[in-house]
Amino acid sequence: MNFIETRGNDGSRPVSVSFSQAILNPMSSFGGIYAPEVIPRFGETFLKESLDKDYKALARDILDIFQVDIPGELVEAALATYDRFDDPANPVPVVKIGDRLHVSELYHGPTRAFKDMALQPFGVILSGLAQARDEHYLIMAATSGDTGPAALDTFRNKPNIKVACLYPDGGTSDVQRLQMVTEDADNLKVIGIHGNFDDAQAALKRLLGSDLFRATLVEKHTQLSAANSVNFGRIIFQLIYHVHSYLELVRQGHIQLGDKVYMVVPSGNFGNALGGYYAWQMGLPVEKIVIASNANNVLTDLINTGAYDLRDRQLIGTSSPAMDILKSSNVERVLFHLFGAARTRELMRQLDEEKYYQLNEEERQAMQALFCADFCTDEEGKAYIKEYFEQGYLMDPHTATCMKAHASCCDQPLHAIVYSTAEWTKFSPSIANALTGEVDAHDLDALKTIARLAGTEVPERIKQLFSKPIAQKTLVNKEDIEKEVLAFL
Ligand SMILES: *Cc1c(COP(=O)(O)O)cnc(C)c1O
Secondary structure: OOEEEOOOOOOOOOOOEOHHHHHHOOEOHHHOEEEEOOOOOOOOOHHHHHOOOOHHHHHHHHHHHOOOOOOHHHHHHHHHHHHHOOOOOOOOOEEEEEOOEEEEEOOOOOOOEOHHHHHHHHHHHHHHHHHHOOOEEEEEEEOOOOHHHHHHHHHOOOOOEEEEEEEEOOOOOHHHHHHHHOOOOOOEEEEEEOOOHHHHHHHHHHHHOOHHHHHHHHHOOEEEEOOOOOOHHHHOHHHHHHHHHHHHHHHOOOOOOOOOEEEEEEOOOOHHHHHHHHHHHHOOOEEEEEEEEOOOOHHHHHHHHOEEEOOOOOOOOOOOHHHOOOOOOOHHHHHHHHHOHHHHHHHHHHHHHHOEEEOOHHHHHHHHHHEEEEEOOHHHHHHHHHHHHHOOOOOOHHHHHHHHHHHHHOOOOOEEEEEEOEOHHHHHHHHHHHHHOOOOOOHHHHHHHHHHHHOOOOOHHHHHHOOOOOOOOOEEOHHHHHHHHHHHO
């Protein structure tokens, strides 16, 4: 199976590339990204036969359907990373929390957020490919708090890979920051910057455009790659758990094979939702994908009105910061599959130049046939956290955004799967505040508050973070990032 470019081909690159090429060099012509040439279909009996397979076997089968050009041993090594999850036999528990309402918990990996689902295996594959080709890669990441820890964890001491990770100092939770700054491997560099996430991202962009930076990379025989969700190497691992979650509902006796479900996805860059879209197009029975947003509700507007409009929008800081995103990169892949490369290029050019595009009526209907959307304010989210906690289920603020979208979109009597993207330990200050109305001064206090209310303990791996030595002490102004990264290289 080959991958082609979402904005068409500019003549300077191959017209189509293999899976491994799309992973190693994820950017394509006209600023586009790679998407599968055609979306493959499950065979007639695939879902039935998968019922008695475990997560890894399902993953292996799906990678086979995409005919990925990755050696078998490397695939096995990648899938072995799921052994680091709480339950290696079932890395993604699916639990019932209400009438026809289920939560697929995607946060049982090493860094306690759903980024591990894809980044754990992806890290093994990227490093394996780099070693086989005797190439060296630098991964640059700007993080609002979850991608950073997950990328650092997966690439720790991995041959042929270096990671430089920028985070906004003060813009993450204590737990997220500690997960990053206690990483002491030689191939990892963590840089705190004075500023917010937008500043970190803008600084990253500037650096990528710098001549001195590029010359240094050439001199060090190092290439740039990306570990964000524009990389299809991440998306493929985000499709597996959607299929798994559906099969779990069948195994648990809640639905029959063939019954349709709603998938309710807390969305930012749309990688998680895109995985659901691919699973559906491959043959998973889905009624709608429900896109949940926070107050940064561009996706809600896109799906309800057909307009992607950034003209009068400022990024709003919310208690679900991993969804504080205005330019949602993976929507582009859906546009491409629905409307083709020429139209996608036109829409994305408009968005870049005019900060706005409007789908026509037919296109809007095509989107609404797949997606329904709603957004949730922090206040509404807090109320959901409290309500579900009182019924015995503890959820984080990202997951909580789903409950409103679930209420407004799931109007058929079908089962719904809500995707839970973070453990409570990562966003304890907002959760404690939702539960008590009080503001704890530190994460550790908030963690203890929640643990006490829930009758549980603060997990050891989280408690340990607070006494680990700080290995990454770099904290700089935006202007000095280039110097720091060059020194690291
Ligand atoms: C990354 C992230 C999201 C958003 O996922 P996308 O794939 O970017 O839409 C939601 N919640 C949490 C906790 C995350 O870390």
